Amino acid sequence: xxxxxxxxxxxxxxxxxxxxxxxxxxxxxxxxxxxxxxxxxxxxxxxxxxxxxxxxxxxxxxxxxxxxxxxxxxxxxxxxxxxxxxxxxxxxxxxxxxxxxxxxxxxxxxxxxxxxxxxxxxxxxxxxxxxxxxxxxxxxxxxxxxxxxxxxxxxxxxxxxxxxxxxxxxxxxxxxxxxxxxxxxxxxxxxxxxxxxxxxxxxx
Amino acid sequence: xxxxxxxxxxxxxxxxxxxxxxxxxxxxxxxxxxxxxxxxxxxxxxxxxxxxxxxxxxxxxxxxxxxxxxxxxxxxxxxxxxxxxxxxxxxxxxxxxxxxxxxxxxxxxxxxxxxxxxxxxxxxxx
Numbered sequence: 001x002x003x004x005x006x007x008x009x010x011x012x013x014x015x016x017x018x019x020x021x022x023x024x025x026x027x028x029x030x031x032x033x034x035x036x037x038x039x040x041x042x043x044x045x046x047x048x049x050x051x052x053x054x055x056x057x058x059x060x061x062x063x064x065x066x067x068x069x070x071x072x073x074x075x076x077x078x079x080x081x082x083x084x085x086x087x088x089x090x091x092x093x094x095x096x097x098x099x100x101x102x103x104x105x106x107x108x109x110x111x112x113x114x115x116x117x118x119x120x121x122x123x124x125x126x127x128x129x130x131x132x133x134x135x136x137x138x139x140x141x142x143x144x145x146x147x148x149x150x151x152x153x154x155x156x157x158x159x160x161x162x163x164x165x166x167x168x169x170x171x172x173x174x175x176x177x178x179x180x181x182x183x184x185x186x187x188x189x190x191x192x193x194x195x196x197x198x199x200x201x202x203x204x
Numbered sequence: 205x206x207x208x209x210x211x212x213x214x215x216x217x218x219x220x221x222x223x224x225x226x227x228x229x230x231x232x233x234x235x236x237x238x239x240x241x242x243x244x245x246x247x248x249x250x251x252x253x254x255x256x257x258x259x260x261x262x263x264x265x266x267x268x269x270x271x272x273x274x275x276x277x278x279x280x281x282x283x284x285x286x287x288x289x290x291x292x293x294x295x296x297x298x299x300x301x302x303x304x305x306x307x308x309x310x311x312x313x314x315x316x317x318x319x320x321x322x323x324x325x326x327x328x329x330x
Contacts, residue, residue, distance in 0.1 A: 055261050059258055
């Protein structure tokens with residue numbers, strides 16, 4: 001079945017192929033999402049639309065007709081703002097006082113696929129089809145997947161309008177860029193020497 | 205509906221004692237009939253919403269929003285209703301494409317619905 005492609009894939013092949021027998025009706029497409037550089041929530045929103053089958057005109061709410069979604073490069077997902085350190089996942093174990101938490105950074109270090117999986121699962125409607133849809137979603141942290149021999153279609157995300165940077169953020173970014181440039185050019189010179197040099201250049 | 209036999213006949217398929225015991229079945233059957241009265245009216249709304257979802261999915265495959273599509277059809281005085289349009293979008297893809305093209309001609313704002321991304325991406329990767 002997928003043995004030739006599986007040898008090139010250096011991950012958990014069993015886990016990746018788990019439960020495929022339970023998904024019937026292989027008139028479905030296999031779509032590949034590249035998560036590199038994508039914003040987390042926007043990618044998850046598109047994934048949930050495709051998983052539910054809402055982009056097909058044959059949508060019916062009582063049966064599950066979504067496509068198989070494969071996500072690669074899950075560790076390169078990006079978030080805006082300070083969410084990398086400040087977004088916290090909470091869960092309660094059931095015992096009194098045991099509210100556990102984990103930040104995005106730690107979760108990415110531990111298991112980057114869980115970040116996308118949680119985001120998508122929380123966007124799907126909570127009904128009896130949710131587990132089947134979860135089975136159709138396969139996420140891989142690296143750039144390879146063992147489904148190379150199936151007919152695969154890459155998914156092009158709809159282009160996104162990014163709003164302008166706020167003035168303070170832009171000034172900070174410009175300053176950081178200049179600092180990086182200066183450090184790259186003259187590493188050993190201290191700031192005062194640099195200033196003197198610049199003044200001499202200006203006067204000369 | 206006063207007869208015990210009639211009520212228990214209407215209570216077929218209910219959960220637990222509601223299908224067997226008359227006291228419980230009577231309440232549940234009353235509720236079921238109320239729900240069915242209400243839902244005969246909401247069914248019309250739900251079906252229309254489903255047709256609109258299907259039409260929207262079909263037009264987005266051709267890069268047209270549902271709203272623009274309907275506006276173009278109204279302009280061209282095509283009076284197909286949503287039920288028929290959803291059936292066309294499901295079973296007759298080429299005819300549907302023809303309709304989408306008609307609507308696109310009628311409403312030139314449809315040329316390119318996606319906006320260009322204007323500025324630099326400012327997100328943070330891991």
